[in-house]
Amino acid sequence: xxEPLLIDLSKKxxxxxxxxxxxxxRGFEQALPSLPQNLVRQKDARLPEVAELDVVRHFxxxxxxxxxxxxxxxxxxxxxxxxxxxxxxxxxxxxEFTQIHPLQDVSTSQGCLSVMxxxxxxxxxxxxxxxxxxxxxxxxxxxxxxxxxIRSYLVKKGQSQRTKVxxxxxxxxxxxxxxxxxxxxxVPIASDGEGMVDLEDLASKLDESTAALMLTNPNTLGLFExxxxxxxxxxxxxxxxxxxxxANLNAIMGMATPGEMGFDVIHLNLHKTxxxxxxxxxxxSGPVMCSxxxxxxxxxxxxxxxxxxxxxxxxxxxxxxKVSLFWGNFLVLLRAYVYILRxxxxxxxxxxxxxxxNANYVAARLExxxxxxxxxxxxxxxxxxxxxxxxxxxxxxxDVAKALIDEGYHPPTMYFPSLVSEALMIEPTxxxxxxxxxxxxxxxxxxxxxxxxxxxxxKTAPHTTVVGRLDEVRAVKQPDLRY
Amino acid sequence: MVYPYIPHTDEDRKHxxxxxxxxSLGQLFDGLGExxxxxxxxxxxxxxxxxxxxxxxxxxxxxxxxxxxxLGCGCYDHIIPATVKALSSLPSFVTAYTPYQAEMxxxxxxxxxEFQSMVCEITGLDVANASLYDGANAASEAAxxxxxxxRKATTVLVSETLHPFTLQVLKTWAKGTEHTIKLIAEKDGVxxxxxxxxxxxxxxxxxxxxxxxxxxxxxDYTDVASLxxxxxxxxAISNDPLSLAIQKSPxxxxxxxxxxxxxxxGLSLAFGGPSCGYMAVxxxxxxxxxxxxxxxxxxxxxxxxxxxxxxxxxxxIKRERATSNVCSNQALAALMTxxxxxxxxxxxxxxxxxxxxxxxHYLAYxxxxxxGITLIWDKPFWCEFPLVFSDAKRxxxxxxxxxxxxxxxxxxxxxxxxxxxxxxxxxxxxxEKRSREELEMYLAAARRVMK
Numbered sequence: 001x002x003e004p005l006l007i008d009l010s011k012k013x014x015x016x017x018x019x020x021x022x023x024x025x026r027g028f029e030q031a032l033p034s035l036p037q038n039l040v041r042q043k044d045a046r047l048p049e050v051a052e053l054d055v056v057r058h059f060x061x062x063x064x065x066x067x068x069x070x071x072x073x074x075x076x077x078x079x080x081x082x083x084x085x086x087x088x089x090x091x092x093x094x095x096e097f098t099q100i101h102p103l104q105d106v107s108t109s110q111g112c113l114s115v116m117x118x119x120x121x122x123x124x125x126x127x128x129x130x131x132x133x134x135x136x137x138x139x140x141x142x143x144x145x146x147x148x149x150i151r152s153y154l155v156k157k158g159q160s161q162r163t164k165v166x167x168x169x170x171x172x173x174x175x176x177x178x179x180x181x182x183x184x185x186x187v188p189i190a191s192d193g194e195g196m197v198d199l200e201d202l203a204s205k206l207d208e209s210t211a212a213l214m215l216t217n218p219n220t221l222g223l224f225e226x227x228x229x230x231x232x233x234x235x236x237x238x239x240x241x242x243x244x245x246x247a248n249l250n251a252i253m254g255m256a257t258p259g260e261m262g263f264d265v266i267h268l269n270l271h272k273t274x275x276x277x278x279x280x281x282x283x284x285s286g287p288v289m290c291s292x293x294x295x296x297x298x299x300x301x302x303x304x305x306x307x308x309x310x311x312x313x314x315x316x317x318x319x320x321x322k323v324s325l326f327w328g329n330f331l332v333l334l335r336a337y338v339y340i341l342r343x344x345x346x347x348x349x350x351x352x353x354x355x356x357x358n359a360n361y362v363a364a365r366l367e368x369x370x371x372x373x374x375x376x377x378x379x380x381x382x383x384x385x386x387x388x389x390x391x392x393x394x395x396x397x398x399d400v401a402k403a404l405i406d407e408g409y410h411p412p413t414m415y416f417p418s419l420v421s422e423a424l425m426i427e428p429t430x431x432x433x434x435x436x437x438x439x440x441x442x443x444x445x446x447x448x449x450x451x452x453x454x455x456x457x458x459k460t461a462p463h464t465t466v467v468g469r470l471d472e473v474r475a476v477k478q479p480d481l482r483y
Numbered sequence: 484m485v486y487p488y489i490p491h492t493d494e495d496r497k498h499x500x501x502x503x504x505x506x507s508l509g510q511l512f513d514g515l516g517e518x519x520x521x522x523x524x525x526x527x528x529x530x531x532x533x534x535x536x537x538x539x540x541x542x543x544x545x546x547x548x549x550x551x552x553x554l555g556c557g558c559y560d561h562i563i564p565a566t567v568k569a570l571s572s573l574p575s576f577v578t579a580y581t582p583y584q585a586e587m588x589x590x591x592x593x594x595x596x597e598f599q600s601m602v603c604e605i606t607g608l609d610v611a612n613a614s615l616y617d618g619a620n621a622a623s624e625a626a627x628x629x630x631x632x633x634r635k636a637t638t639v640l641v642s643e644t645l646h647p648f649t650l651q652v653l654k655t656w657a658k659g660t661e662h663t664i665k666l667i668a669e670k671d672g673v674x675x676x677x678x679x680x681x682x683x684x685x686x687x688x689x690x691x692x693x694x695x696x697x698x699x700x701x702x703d704y705t706d707v708a709s710l711x712x713x714x715x716x717x718x719a720i721s722n723d724p725l726s727l728a729i730q731k732s733p734x735x736x737x738x739x740x741x742x743x744x745x746x747x748x749g750l751s752l753a754f755g756g757p758s759c760g761y762m763a764v765x766x767x768x769x770x771x772x773x774x775x776x777x778x779x780x781x782x783x784x785x786x787x788x789x790x791x792x793x794x795x796x797x798x799x800i801k802r803e804r805a806t807s808n809v810c811s812n813q814a815l816a817a818l819m820t821x822x823x824x825x826x827x828x829x830x831x832x833x834x835x836x837x838x839x840x841x842x843x844h845y846l847a848y849x850x851x852x853x854x855g856i857t858l859i860w861d862k863p864f865w866c867e868f869p870l871v872f873s874d875a876k877r878x879x880x881x882x883x884x885x886x887x888x889x890x891x892x893x894x895x896x897x898x899x900x901x902x903x904x905x906x907x908x909x910x911x912x913x914x915e916k917r918s919r920e921e922l923e924m925y926l927a928a929a930r931r932v933m934k
């Protein structure tokens with residue numbers, strides 16, 4: 001059943017919340033100067049006027065029209081939709097954290113600072129990097145921050161002519177966008193026949209104008225860049241830096257580190273790898289970690305542990321400055337810290353191993369029905385192709401995805417990376433059990449069968465949802481963006 | 484071995500390894516090569532049980548001290564109805580991702596549509612996005628938008644009265660690029676726009692101002708929009724959105740862009756994050772607004788539905804030609820604001836804003852009577868005001884005395900600006916949540932010190 005807009009249930013005079021009456025001395029209230037007329041708002045805003053139960057039912061019904069990890073499997077590739085522990089939610093709701101003001105005296109916020117400091121220490125250990133910042137609010141925000149640091153570092157070294165950032169064509173769209181908004185020129189790097197960085201192409205594009213190479217490893221095909229040490233050597237030999245997009249860190253966490261691979265600056269996605277909930281599209285957190293050489297360029301303030309406790313450090317002259325209003329998405333940082341405490345050194349390693357186990361198992365079972373063009377083994381995710389279904393029965397990757405919705409699964413990432421035609425990128429994560437994976441595989445195999453026998457039912461899927469496929473063209477041509 | 488949040492049994496692992504055709508979990512990582520595979524686990528602590536973690540966190544939490552906050556500067560302690568936490572904690576809202584698959588995300592998409600609508604209503608502007616990281620990043624996105632909207636423009640004029648941290652974020656934004664931030668000085672606590680006309684050249688993309696500004700003062704933007712528009716420049720106003728219940732909206736000042744942070748609308752202090760940036764623009768800038776946008780449309784059977792739309796603007800389509808790299812941002816925080824506003828209604832918003840105004844003026848009026856404290860400027864303010872102390876010693880004593888009473892008396896401006904000249908300035912914020920009793924406690928303690 002569809003849900004009306006709350007504004008359409010409005011009735012004048014109805015209230016969902018009552019404020020206590022203003023209890024200032026009557027004489028003061030009467031003498032209170034009003035705002036100068038010139039500054040006073042003229043027009044009322046239209047907001048819902050409803051009862052509390054109306055609010056409760058409205059948002060509860062809306063939540064019933066959303067699929068989250070708590071509802072069922074969510075194998076959205078490169079997004080690491082793992083289980084979000086209830087413990088983390090509970091702790092993130094504690095008043096001792098939610099009611100602390102960001103600017104209260106540091107002597108009264110040592111608990112928050114200790115969480116942030118210890119989280120930075122743990123993230124440094126896990127990634128093999130020197131230190132970092134927790135300010136960025138998302139992965140793309142981390143890229144923005146990391147590239148800004150690289151720019152400042154190069155300028156400081158007198159190498160401001162290094163204006164090119166090399167990015168593999170299979171990279172996430174945020175990589176080139178982040179480079180461009182920082183004033184870099186983006187140079188795409190080709191993939192070789194195995195889906196790896198094409199070393200010849202890389203060599204031909206590395207020169208004294210190269211600032212950095214941005215890499216996701218494992219890459220978006222779910223494959224480990226086996227030449228990473230060679231790549232690192234080539235990049236550094238040319239005087240450029242190596243940037244790590246941590247979107248896929250879950251595959252190698254505790255098994256290997258970006259630091260050992262030679263990366264100079266990296267960003268993490270705490271909402272992927274460290275199990276903080278995705279919240280329907282944020283708030284996430286995108287900490288940036290770096291090598292010793294880049295450390296002076298981290299955003300301000302840094303946190304330092306002194307004899308008198310944790311303090312902010314504002315005095316680093318080379319710092320790029322602030323990137324967020326305050327210190328970052330603290331409640332997200334807290335959840336990630338809880339996850340690391342709970343998992344420990346063995347646990348995070350186990351998470352990576354089982355994420356890779358799950359992906360390889362699903363890949364092995366699906367391969368007879370769906371070709372996986374790149375890689376015999378995958379890491380935490382893999383990309384299969386529906387091109388044969390499209391060719392033979394007219395059933396596209398999108399049709400397969402939409403049919404999955406009817407079976408209670410969130411579809412995989414579709415049509416990305418573009419190296420694979422009719423691509424579905426599947427990342428099961430370590431959270432899913434053998435039984436869930438088997439049921440998911442059986443469903444996909446049945447859909448592949450149905451492509452032969454009843455393709456129409458797939459092309460018109462989903463059938464069980466509150467709406468079917470939406471008219472996207474109309475949404476663009478006749479924008480209806482507000483009530 | 485049993486690990487938290489990993490459901491596999493030994494039997495499962497054996498079965499799965501066999502299906503894959505390898506002998507061990509380790510073998511799956513052969514591709515990393517011996518040079519990279521860590522011999523030992525990384526040097527962090529061992530895992531803990533749920534109970535152990537809770538105890539550990541409880542002891543860390545005790546190192547935070549809660550006071551009665553008269554603290555503001557971009558983060559305010561307003562009343563939040565119980566509906567906000569209860570409904571925003573519903574598991575499918577919390578554990579979903581960006582609504583790429585519209586058919587199974589209608590609830591989330593509709594909630595964002597309602598958020599966009601409310602932001603448009605409050606700012607008076609035509610189109611709003613699904614949120615941005617925070618108010619400071621909304622300002623730098625506004626700067627990018629302005630630069631992108633005017634050919635050859637490289638400079639954005641920015642009022643010196645913006646939140647000091649927002650200014651820092653804008654300076655970072657310009658760093659290493661061809662963009663320039665040009666500061667417009669303040670006079671008597673508000674931005675001085677008397678010389679604006681002479682700054683509007685071909686290189687100037689627009690102006691960003693803030694009200695209430697860094698001191699809590701309300702600014703007057705009479706004739707600013709027309710002056711900017713004559714020279715092809717855009718006008719952006721950053722607001723605390725709750726203040727817009729009583730002060731002129733960006734649209735009423737003729738602005739093109741309204742930005743800010745919805746922290747004051749349903750988000751807890753949370754040590755400053757998550758909060759939630761917003762941006763609304765005039766229709767003409769529809770295709771330049773950054774971030775996600777949800778639109779309503781119909782399905783094949785004519786049923787109304789919601790979907791992410793106008794995506795041709797975004798990084799995953801445009802890649803290096805995109806003018807913003809924003810991908811997902813603060814959806815759950817935006818949901819909290821939507822629930823908050825749904826609960827308050829316009830009447831409730833006006834009530835909260837008016838009560839904050841009255842209580843702030845009550846405290847300010849009585850503090851200003853005390854020797855050694857001055858309300859710096861005689862300018863209109865809303866819920867936050869700047870005091871200047873006659874000397875540093877008494878200021879420290881004042882803060883300490885109130886601390887002893889469990890009151891956080893205000894934010895020292897120098898904590899944000901790191902400027903010596905700001906060391907005697909205290910910013911005091913009073914919201915509708917502060918009871919009469921708390922106000923009298925504050926005053927009583929203040930009178931004891933400042934006699």
